[in-house]
Structures are given as C-alpha cells and as structure tokens.
Amino acid sequence: MSKLSGKVQTVLGLVDPDQLGRTMTHEHLTMSFECCYFPPSPGDEAVAENPFQMQHMYWLRQNQYSCHENLLLHQEVGAVREELLAYRKAGGGAIVENTTTGIERDMPTLKQLAKDTGVHIIAGAGYYVDCTHSETTRKTSVEKLTDIIISEVLHGADGTDIRCGVIGEIGTGWPITDSEKKVLKATAHAQAQLGCPVIIHPGRDPAAPAEVVRILQEAGGDIRKTVMSHLDRTIFDNGELLEFAKLGSYLEYDLFGVEMLNYSYNLSVDMPSDSQRVQALAFLVKEGYEDRIVIAHDIHTKNRLTKFGGHGYSHILKNIVPKMLRRGISQHQVDKILIDNPKEWLTFK
Ligand SMILES: CC(=O)NCCS(=O)(=O)O
DSSP: OOTTTTOEEETTEEEOGGGOOEEEEEEOSSOOOGGGOOOOOTTOHHHHHSOOSGGGHHHHHHTTTSOGGGGOGGGGHHHHHHHHHHHHHTTEEEEEEOOOBTSOOOHHHHHHHHHHHOOEEEEEESBOOGGGOOHHHHHSOHHHHHHHHHHHHHTOSTTSSOOOSEEEEEEOOSSOOHHHHHHHHHHHHHHHHHOOOEEEEOOSSTTHHHHHHHHHHHTTOOGGGEEEOOGGGTOOOHHHHHHHHTTOOEEEEOOTTOOOSOOTTOTTOOOOOHHHHHHHHHHHHHTTOTTTEEEOOOOOSGGGSGGGTOOOTTHIIIIIHHHHHHTTOOHHHHHIIIIIHHHHHHSOO
16 A cells, blocks of 8 residues: 555645545646637737726636736736635635646645645646647657656656646547547556546547546546546536436536636637536536536636636635525535545545
C-alpha cells in the first residue's frame, strides 16, 4: 500500500479526506486562456481593447473570450487571494485547481495561496487540449507521458517539489486528436498505477464524453474515479444524459455563474442558465445519481472574479445552494454533492 493510499494530496502535502469540507471540484486560480482567444465581432474591436468599464460589463460577460486581457487570470493573484478568504468565510474548505500543462500552471503560486488563505488546494497533473501540446509532447511516447504524469504526482510538477493530487483537467476536443488520445492512454496508465482521481475536459459534442470513457477504459482507467467535466455545455438531452451516467463516471456541472446568449466555441449550443443547471442536478438526483454529482464554477477568465463585477468562487455556496434546496434537493443531498462525493473522488485508493 502506498503512503498516498487513503489520503488526499494538496499542494501543502497529504491531508485526511475529512479535512476538506465543501469542495469545488473544477476551478482555476492562476492560468492563461490565450490559447482559446476568439476574435470579437466586426465593430466590437474597440470595446474589446478596453472592456473593464461599467458600460462594457454586459458585453464582456457575453464575449468573455474575445478580449486578450480577460484571458490572463494569472495577473490577478491578489484578487484571487481575497476571493479565497471570502470563500472560506462562506463555508468553503477546498478547491481542485484544474490548470494543466499548456495553460500556464503555476505551482509556487498555488502553494502560496494555500498558505495565505487556509483553503486546501489540489493541483492537476497532465496536459490540456491539443492546440496547447508542444512539439515535444506530440513526439513523446505513451510510456514516457505516463512517467511524466506519475512524477508530477509523486515528486512534483514544473521543476518544483510541489505535488499534484489529481490528473487533469485532461483536455480533449472533438474529434479527439491522436495526441490527445496518447495523453488519455497515459492518464489511464498513470491512474492504474497510482489509484488517483482523474478529471476530463471533453470536446463540445454530446458523443465526446462517452468516447473519452471508452478510451480510458480500454487503457485500464478507473471510470468510477473519473470526473467528466462541463456536462452543462455538452449533453442537453435527458435521455442521453442518463445513458452517459450509466457508464459510471462522476457527473460535473461546473459552469455555474456563466449565462451567455452565444457560446463562441459552438454556436449551435444554447448555454444553460444557472436555473437550468439546478434543474439538471434535481433530475439526476431524482434518477438516483446523488452519489455521482460534483459541481463548480470553472473560473478561468478575469470577468468572473468579484473584483470585476463577477460572481466569484463563493457563488455556489451563497446563491446556488439555496436554489437547490428550493428545488427539492435535500440538505443531505447537497452535502453529498459538495462534501462527500469530492472527498471520495479525491482520496487515493
Ligand atoms: C479552462 C477550460 O477548459 N474551461 C472550459 C471552457 S468551455 O467553454 O466549457 O469549454
């Protein structure tokens, strides 16, 4: 049995799973999303150059990916520190920081934030989507990628001795590219050796989550210990959702706070509102999946911080939990979603 077994690995070291408390399973505290810049519509260029003004706030909320500066979350460490202190005050205990190689993971800053705020921070190992893979990553074998991921968990990431406690978010698009398939296989191999949690960013197609599960399973991954992220922008039909749920992964609704008319990355998608997200949770609970649901905000742009008029990391605790209770999800079920399920997932086998 490894020394990780039965523990959760935070950036400050191993902790007893009961110490975590309420946990957001998919956030970012410092990262760059420049890789996914989406040019503004003709005529909007001037606003996009100077978006952080009251009269531009609605535009920014609707076009968060069309402004370079908005994508540089790593410039806001001070604001994030304040937010984490507020998150603790609101009853939060832990945050899974999903920034992987390709979107500027910053392990020393995560460690400092954990020290400064008392929030348990669990960092992610592995690689983001194909367009962020370096030439070296593309040429690296599955075996070598597996070794790198394992080393990020056992010894530390990015030349530090600060260790990751989860693999992911592992980025995939649609269709899944060869390089992404290689990373998925390495993820499954590493998970089989470490008994660790995994979290996946699927492509924007209803078939994408199940295809990822198939690849992981074939490579020996543990689907019961895997979170499928971003279901709110990926599977819209309740029948398809139940079909996917049967495969056994954790089901993550992680875009709480995002309400937009046009989803730049897939205009055929109608991004749900927070009310619709709560309806999806209530549906899954009614269908017996209360042990498999996890939730978060996936904050990855500046405009979503309270400093810039956004909802911040405490939105779920302050606003969504009361709404869940009003829509028939019991306090016991809320606690499962926020405390017990993340704890089970994050504990090494
Ligand atoms: C950082 C990240 O991957 N966020 C997800 C954005 S998406 O629009 O839900 O794909």
